[in-house]
Amino acid sequence: MNLEHLLTDEQKAIRDMIGKFVQQEIMPVRDKLEDDYGLVEGIHKKLVDLGIQKGGYPPEYGGTGPGSAVTLGIICEELAKGDAGISLSVGINSGLILGPAAHAQNKAVLDKFVPDFCGDKVNYACLSMTDSTGGADTENPLFQGRGISTRATLEGDEYVINGTKSWPTNAGIASVYLTICNTDPSAGDEGIALIYVPHDAPGLSFGKQEPKMGFRTSVNAGVFYDNVRVPKEYRVAGPGHDAHFYYGAMSGTQWHSSTMSLGISETAFEIALDYTKERRSGGKPVREWSMAAGILADMAIRIEMMKASVYNFAWMMDHPETYGPPFSAQMISKAAATRIFAADAAVWITNKAAELMGSNGISPEYHLEKYLRDAKITQLWLGGQQVSRYRVVRGYYDYVVA
Numbered sequence: 539m540n541l542e543h544l545l546t547d548e549q550k551a552i553r554d555m556i557g558k559f560v561q562q563e564i565m566p567v568r569d570k571l572e573d574d575y576g577l578v579e580g581i582h583k584k585l586v587d588l589g590i591q592k593g594g595y596p597p598e599y600g601g602t603g604p605g606s607a608v609t610l611g612i613i614c615e616e617l618a619k620g621d622a623g624i625s626l627s628v629g630i631n632s633g634l635i636l637g638p639a640a641h642a643q644n645k646a647v648l649d650k651f652v653p654d655f656c657g658d659k660v661n662y663a664c665l666s667m668t669d670s671t672g673g674a675d676t677e678n679p680l681f682q683g684r685g686i687s688t689r690a691t692l693e694g695d696e697y698v699i700n701g702t703k704s705w706p707t708n709a710g711i712a713s714v715y716l717t718i719c720n721t722d723p724s725a726g727d728e729g730i731a732l733i734y735v736p737h738d739a740p741g742l743s744f745g746k747q748e749p750k751m752g753f754r755t756s757v758n759a760g761v762f763y764d765n766v767r768v769p770k771e772y773r774v775a776g777p778g779h780d781a782h783f784y785y786g787a788m789s790g791t792q793w794h795s796s797t798m799s800l801g802i803s804e805t806a807f808e809i810a811l812d813y814t815k816e817r818r819s820g821g822k823p824v825r826e827w828s829m830a831a832g833i834l835a836d837m838a839i840r841i842e843m844m845k846a847s848v849y850n851f852a853w854m855m856d857h858p859e860t861y862g863p864p865f866s867a868q869m870i871s872k873a874a875a876t877r878i879f880a881a882d883a884a885v886w887i888t889n890k891a892a893e894l895m896g897s898n899g900i901s902p903e904y905h906l907e908k909y910l911r912d913a914k915i916t917q918l919w920l921g922g923q924q925v926s927r928y929r930v931v932r933g934y935y936d937y938v939v940a
């Protein structure tokens with residue numbers, strides 16, 4: 539899909555800048571990043587110097603003002619062409635986590651946490667959502683919060699939080715944890731509470747870093763809440779409103795996942811295209827055999843559809859006056875459809891790319907195998923592909939469970 543007619547001059551300049559950055563700073567070291575977090579951190583620092591981290595934060599704190607999903611999409615897609623783990627952290631750090639507080643105009647939260655993201659040091663945020671009792675339950679929209687097992691209790695002027703989260707990205711290195719809790723599982727949406735917790739809150743601790751197949755340039759670990767106390771002002775907005783922000787975050791994070799599926803797929807396609815041009819079989823390049831050409835065409839078709847879907851949804855998020863708020867059943871449904879299609883397409887494309895490359899498809903020397911490993915993760919997180927399908931159907935009919 540050609541985006542030229544959609545993008546502003548500023549967005550085109552950002553796309554070109556990040557594209558160049560990826561070619562110069564990430565591609566030459568992409569095979570070393572997974573074993574050296576110092577290199578990853580160095581890349582994050584250069585992105586801070588380019589002003590990416592403060593994107594979307596309020597100007598009064600030094601940020602660049604209200605973010606645009608199209609702009610964030612461009613940044614995350616371009617970065618994922620180089621390394622999806624870096625793209626993931628950048629998306630999380632530049633506004634996705636503190637966005638709810640900005641929308642709710644929660645001054646206590648903004649004053650406490652935003653300045654560090656607008657400074658000149660690398661700073662990480664964490665969406666602490668997946669309960670150890672099961673991410674699918676935590677994120678199943680049919681449960682209206684009943685599947686959230688982390689508890690928050692109001693005692694005087696403080697919330698007391700108890701529970702265990704598994705796998706949040708940036709756990710242990712983040713300065714702020716947007717913690718998904720429940721104050722009363724029988725209260726439905728009214729019981730859902732989103733509470734910001736600073737990294738140094740007494741009672742907050744972290745597990746060991748999870749070893750994993752893909753996204754190895756981002757950090758995952760357990761987060762333990764043992765009578766963690768925070769001021770009641772650190773709750774995003776209050777009963778009912780927090781549920782809206784939770785469901786809105788569902789739209790945002792599902793869509794964010796699809797930007798990474800897209801970037802991964804585009805590079806996998808390029809690698810396969812180049813490889814099958816040079817590699818010969820039966821006296822001609824592999825890609826000139828019709829069966830290979832058909833596979834390359836099917837890869838291109840999926841990328842075209844994915845890109846159209848990713849930027850269509852970004853445009854919809856940027857225009858709530860036309861499409862409604864991100865927490866509506868229709869928006870969540872479209873975000874989930876975009877994410878499911880993109881993740882399945884990324885897995886299909888990277889697998890087919892490997893097939894077209896034979897044994898070299900899984901050789902680190904040819905780089906494809908890294909994208910193959912990363913692609914799979916985009917199907918697994920955020921409740922997985924099955925739970926995401928409940929989000930899709932809820933945009934079409936009122937599917938509830940008792």
Ligand SMILES: Cc1cc2nc3c(=O)[nH]c(=O)nc-3n(C[C@H](O)[C@H](O)[C@H](O)COP(=O)(O)OP(=O)(O)OC[C@H]3O[C@@H](n4cnc5c(N)ncnc54)[C@H](O)[C@@H]3O)c2cc1C
Binds near residue numbers: 707708
């Ligand atoms: C690289 C990476 C980054 C991550 N980042 C974050 C993060 O930033 N923040 C965070 O909070 N979490 C994060 N996670 C965790 C992730 O979101 C969860 O692992 C995911 O939601 C699935 O939860 P689970 O592993 O507990 O699976 P389970 O809840 O055990 O579910 C397993 C599978 O069972 C099936 N299933 C379960 N219930 C149903 C049902 N009702 N109907 C149909 N099928 C069902 C689904 O296929 C599901 O995928 C991350 C994970 C990875 C791998």
